[in-house]
Amino acid sequence: xxxxxxxxxxxxxxxxxxxxxxxxxITNVRNSLFNSRNLMSAVLCIGVMFLSVELTQAQKIxxxxxxxxxxxxxxxxxxxxxxxDGIIEAVGPEAEIQxxxxxxxxxxxxxxxxxxxxxxxVGMAGIYNVPDDQDQLETSHAIQPELRAIDxxxxxxxxxxxxxxxGITTVHTGHGPGAVISGQTMIAKTVGTSVEEAVVExxxxxxxxxxxxxxxxxxxxxxxxxxxxxxxQELIRAQEYANGNDDQPRDLQKEVLVDxxxxxxxxxxxxxxxxxxxxxxxxxxxxxxxxLLDGASEAYMVMDEIKEAxxxxxxxxxxxxxxxxGENASFETAGKLSEAGITVLxxxxxEAYVPKTRVVLYEAAIAIANGMDYDAxxxxxxxxxxxxxxxxxQVGSLETGKEADIVLFNGDPFEYTTTTDYxxxxxxxxxxxxx
Amino acid sequence: MQKTLTILMGLMFALISSFAVxxxxxxxxxxxxxxxxxxxxxxxxxxVVHNGKITAVGASGSVSIPENAEVIDASGKVIMPGLVDSxxxxxxxxxxxxxAALHPDVRIMDxxxxxxxxxxxxxxxxxxxxxxxxxxxxxxxxxxxxLKLREANxxxxxxxxxxxxxxxxxGLKMANGTNSIRPNGPFPGTRARSSAMVRNLYIKAQEYKxxxxxxNGNSDEMxxxxxxxxxxxxxxxxxxxxxxxxxxxxxxLTAIRLADEFGxxxxxxxxxxxxxxxxxxAASGYPASIIVLDSPGxxxxxxxxxxxxxxxxxxxxxxxxxxxxxxxxxxxLFLRSGAFGxxxxxxxxxxxxxxxxxxxxxMDLDDRVGSLEEGKDADFLILNGDPFSVYTQVQxxxxxxxxxxxRSDPEDRKFATGGEDVFKNQASHxxxxxxxx
Numbered sequence: 082x083x084x085x086x087x088x089x090x091x092x093x094x095x096x097x098x099x100x101x102x103x104x105x106x107i108t109n110v111r112n113s114l115f116n117s118r119n120l121m122s123a124v125l126c127i128g129v130m131f132l133s134v135e136l137t138q139a140q141k142i143x144x145x146x147x148x149x150x151x152x153x154x155x156x157x158x159x160x161x162x163x164x165x166d167g168i169i170e171a172v173g174p175e176a177e178i179q180x181x182x183x184x185x186x187x188x189x190x191x192x193x194x195x196x197x198x199x200x201x202x203v204g205m206a207g208i209y210n211v212p213d214d215q216d217q218l219e220t221s222h223a224i225q226p227e228l229r230a231i232d233x234x235x236x237x238x239x240x241x242x243x244x245x246x247x248g249i250t251t252v253h254t255g256h257g258p259g260a261v262i263s264g265q266t267m268i269a270k271t272v273g274t275s276v277e278e279a280v281v282e283x284x285x286x287x288x289x290x291x292x293x294x295x296x297x298x299x300x301x302x303x304x305x306x307x308x309x310x311x312x313x314q315e316l317i318r319a320q321e322y323a324n325g326n327d328d329q330p331r332d333l334q335k336e337v338l339v340d341x342x343x344x345x346x347x348x349x350x351x352x353x354x355x356x357x358x359x360x361x362x363x364x365x366x367x368x369x370x371x372x373l374l375d376g377a378s379e380a381y382m383v384m385d386e387i388k389e390a391x392x393x394x395x396x397x398x399x400x401x402x403x404x405x406x407g408e409n410a411s412f413e414t415a416g417k418l419s420e421a422g423i424t425v426l427x428x429x430x431x432e433a434y435v436p437k438t439r440v441v442l443y444e445a446a447i448a449i450a451n452g453m454d455y456d457a458x459x460x461x462x463x464x465x466x467x468x469x470x471x472x473x474x475q476v477g478s479l480e481t482g483k484e485a486d487i488v489l490f491n492g493d494p495f496e497y498t499t500t501t502d503y504x505x506x507x508x509x510x511x512x513x514x515x516x
Numbered sequence: 517m518q519k520t521l522t523i524l525m526g527l528m529f530a531l532i533s534s535f536a537v538x539x540x541x542x543x544x545x546x547x548x549x550x551x552x553x554x555x556x557x558x559x560x561x562x563x564v565v566h567n568g569k570i571t572a573v574g575a576s577g578s579v580s581i582p583e584n585a586e587v588i589d590a591s592g593k594v595i596m597p598g599l600v601d602s603x604x605x606x607x608x609x610x611x612x613x614x615x616a617a618l619h620p621d622v623r624i625m626d627x628x629x630x631x632x633x634x635x636x637x638x639x640x641x642x643x644x645x646x647x648x649x650x651x652x653x654x655x656x657x658x659x660x661x662x663l664k665l666r667e668a669n670x671x672x673x674x675x676x677x678x679x680x681x682x683x684x685x686x687g688l689k690m691a692n693g694t695n696s697i698r699p700n701g702p703f704p705g706t707r708a709r710s711s712a713m714v715r716n717l718y719i720k721a722q723e724y725k726x727x728x729x730x731x732n733g734n735s736d737e738m739x740x741x742x743x744x745x746x747x748x749x750x751x752x753x754x755x756x757x758x759x760x761x762x763x764x765x766x767x768x769l770t771a772i773r774l775a776d777e778f779g780x781x782x783x784x785x786x787x788x789x790x791x792x793x794x795x796x797x798a799a800s801g802y803p804a805s806i807i808v809l810d811s812p813g814x815x816x817x818x819x820x821x822x823x824x825x826x827x828x829x830x831x832x833x834x835x836x837x838x839x840x841x842x843x844x845x846x847x848x849l850f851l852r853s854g855a856f857g858x859x860x861x862x863x864x865x866x867x868x869x870x871x872x873x874x875x876x877x878x879m880d881l882d883d884r885v886g887s888l889e890e891g892k893d894a895d896f897l898i899l900n901g902d903p904f905s906v907y908t909q910v911q912x913x914x915x916x917x918x919x920x921x922x923r924s925d926p927e928d929r930k931f932a933t934g935g936e937d938v939f940k941n942q943a944s945h946x947x948x949x950x951x952x953x
Binding site for chain 1: 822
């Protein structure tokens with residue numbers, strides 16, 4: 082799988098190099114990429130395939146930044162990062178790191194690790210918002226844990242590219258909110274032309290919802306208490322299945338629910354109101370699964386209880402539109418939870434209309450502007466998310482031996498007027514002069 | 517006659533209310549960086565307001581301070597005009613229903629809740645004047661209303677009349693593209709049918725206008741009153757501006773074609789693919805009120821919506837403003853729209869104008885709002901930093917010389933952040949469910 086990823090990103094890099102020759106300005110490169118991506122890919126793929134292996138082996142990049150946020154200790158002023166074969170080889174002050182010959186040099190004002198979107202539906206819910214490209218919610222039944230994200234994820238989805246250009250290099254994505262159990266989620270890098278190339282972890286969580294939105298999508302359950310009764314019954318059946326004989330027939334639903342009960346995957350429960358959050362905590366206590374509390378608009382009302390339960394919160398998009406279960410949402414919640422010592426992660430969430438996806442970089446920015454500590458927000462977007470998802474051995478910080486997912490900004494990453502100069506994934510430049 | 521009475525009464529209400537609330541003593545704000553929008557920024561400036569109007573603005577030292585003035589130290593702060601939003605859905609109003617695709621007779625004015633907390637939310641983001649539009653989903657969804665975000669219990673106290681002679685305080689909302697297309701009912705099923713329906717109605721209005729003109733003031737000769745026709749005659753006479761929702765490049769050109777044919781004044785709204793027809797928009801002379809979103813997509817017409825439309829239109833020489841389309845983007849974050857324009861290469865000057873004076877022009881209100889100039893309404897913001905920084909927050913919002921929102925007051929501040937029981941009735945209005953924006 083890893084070699085496939087390298088092959089793909091090498092192709093993209095070559096494509097961009099070709100485009101650079103064709104167009105003189107960075108802006109032109111980006112526009113052309115956007116408009117003629119498919120055509121150029123088709124033309125270039127065949128030729129580049131032969132070059133790619135050699136190119137990948139030769140891919141040595143040095144990145145210099147006036148300020149490098151490593152998410153592993155203090156930021157480094159005037160630092161250097163060396164990348165070799167997709168992996169960070171060295172990171173430190175420029176005085177301590179000699180750039181060997183043969184390294185392609187990139188420079189930027191501010192450098193961060195690749196950003197992690199802790200909950201998205203990108204790749205499942207497409208840009209056109211027509212039935213053909215909406216695979217985040219199946220409404221034939223309210224409980225469908227057997228639905229796999231990998232069977233619905235479209236790695237070529239344009240919105241994946243939009244996020245990539247803005248520095249989001251890893252997404253936790255999959256089935257959306259709106260069903261009692263809508264299906265599975267996965268972790269992917271925002272590169273690749275197939276799910277096989279993009280995937281980091283094929284099953285990460287079961288996406289579940291507790292709240293009033295379910296009744297909009299299903300005849301039953303029509304109430305909160307019915308939904309919880311149905312959910313508990315399924316989990317109890319799964320417990321029985323887990324304790325059953327080896328010769329019982331395979332049951333895709335129960336297999337994945339057993340994974341949940343065994344702690345192999347998370348239960349990510351979207352719950353906004355204080356009472357739904359409390360119900361979520363009650364369920365978690367009864368069945369003992371690993372919980373990600375998602376949405377949590379009214380988390381500030383039950384902060385002690387959340388802290389006591391020791392669960393990470395994937396907070397609603399800071400700029401989420403108000404209404405329904407989320408009408409009491411506040412710009413200040415992420416900051417309050419973080420200050421209380423609760424692990425807070427940022428999400429792009431699910432959008433039913435325009436914009437079709439949000440951007441965690443912007444959501445974190447508004448959280449900082451409304452009281453969240455700057456460094457805490459940066460950690461939240463990087464190492465904290467990586468730790469929660471158990472991928473911190475690979476990504477989430479700029480440290481020797483980790484995969485080289487790096488974003489080069491032309492200023493403070495959170496400022497409205499700052500853009501990404503380059504985005505690097507697995508040691509390959511995947512975006513130049515981005516949004 | 518009846519009309520004239522209504523106008524007079526409306527004006528009296530407006531005058532009485534502004535006199536009743538405007539301060540007696542002049543207020544002087546000293547030492548701020550002042551961004552007047554019309555004219556260069558002043559690094560150390562003084563703003564003087566009195567009786568709801570700006571009486572002086574200039575470099576500190578060059579402006580004489582009235583003797584009895586209350587002087588406020590604004591050093592370290594930035595003062596700029598109150599933001600003007602040319603396209604918003606705050607105020608809980610409604611518009612045309614499903615009985616027809618054309619509703620020029622419908623007034624959103626009759627349905628606005630003046631005490632809606634959405635007005636407080638908008639003030640917390642610095643919006644002081646807004647064109648509040650009936651929802652989309654129609655070829656004509658109704659008459660819009662130009663509102664000053666004053667504290668008010670009745671809508672009459674918020675109306676912004678475009679001039680003293682007419683009774684006009686809004687435009688006409690139109691839409692094309694997929695917005696009004698429905699599979700059945702009295703709605704068009706295609707774009708071509710949409711245009712035909714609009715043209716037929718304007719031709720009727722032209723005929724109605726001919727009869728009105730021929731009557732030459734003689735009431736016996738006048739055609740029977742027709743609310744739809746009366747509104748469209750105002751449009752044909754150039755008194756009421758059309759605000760035309762349009763996204764796709766060819767729909768933008770269709771909107772221009774129809775406005776050219778009937779000679780009405782029009783503002784293009786949203787203009788998602790404006791970058792593709794920037795030269796044509798500039799050449800047409802119709803201004804563009806655009807929206808900027810975090811990401812493209814959500815519907816077919818918006819997949820090419822990017823941050824660069826502002827820059828492209830500026831380069832082509834078109835007149836550009838930003839709007840919120842609240843709740844599509846949040847009024848609290850309106851400054852962010854201009855900042856995103858700058859992000860994508862728009863000039864800072866144009867981006868500032870696009871949040872203020874150009875929007876005022878789009879409502880024929882630029883003689884009163886949209887810049888800090890002597891004689892204009894004292895609508896201004898006090899910021900704690902650069903308007904285009906994410907870390908900057910509106911500290912105070914002043915309307916007609918009155919401080920109407922103050923971040924240091926917890927009761928006001930909560931509208932900037934949200935929280936428990938702050939907002940009611942904030943659910944996205946229903947029209948967007950069937951393809952609005």
